[in-house]
Amino acid sequence: xxxxxxxxxRNLALKEYDIKENPAGDQATFAIKFVKKNGExxxxxxxxxxxxxxxxxxxxxxxxxxxxxxxxxxxxxxAVDIDAIVEWNGKRVVL
Numbered sequence: 764x765x766x767x768x769x770x771x772x773r774n775l776a777l778k779e780y781d782i783k784e785n786p787a788g789d790q791a792t793f794a795i796k797f798v799k800k801n802g803e804x805x806x807x808x809x810x811x812x813x814x815x816x817x818x819x820x821x822x823x824x825x826x827x828x829x830x831x832x833x834x835x836x837x838x839x840x841x842a843v844d845i846d847a848i849v850e851w852n853g854k855r856v857v858l
Contacts (some may be wrong), residue, residue, distance in 0.1 A: 767822070768855040776851035778823055780812055790834050794829055796850035797843050805841075813840040 776800045782829045811834065813826035823845050829838040848856045 768850075769853070770857045771851050771854040773856050773858055774847065776848065776854075776856055777825070777845065779851070783812060790830075792830065792834075793802065794850070795843070795848065796851050798847045798849060800844075800847075805837075807841075807851075815840070815842055 777792075779793065785791050789798075789840050790811045792811055793806050794806075795810055797803065798804055807827060807829045810827045811827050811829065812815040815824060815826040824842045825845060826840050827843055828840045830835055831837050850856060
């Protein structure tokens with residue numbers, strides 16, 4: 764059996780990001796792994812989409828905020844460059 768991670772295309776991951784709530788009406792959560800500009804690898808196991816103070820889509824950025832199981836914020840909003848996303852919900856992001 765192949766040990767390689769399941770893959771997801773970046774455009775499909777971004778479509779999932781755009782889904783703001785699940786069918787139950789709760790905020791949609793996701794897991795994301797990305798590389799910051801300084802080279803640090805960041806993993807957020809439970810995050811929600813968050814707004815940024817600038818046009819995120821035009822700047823190829825998305826805002827994410829870590830939350831706990833009850834959707835309470837556990838950290839600050841982080842701007843993520845879409846080109847730096849490595850994993851989405853445990854799947855390796857590919858172009």
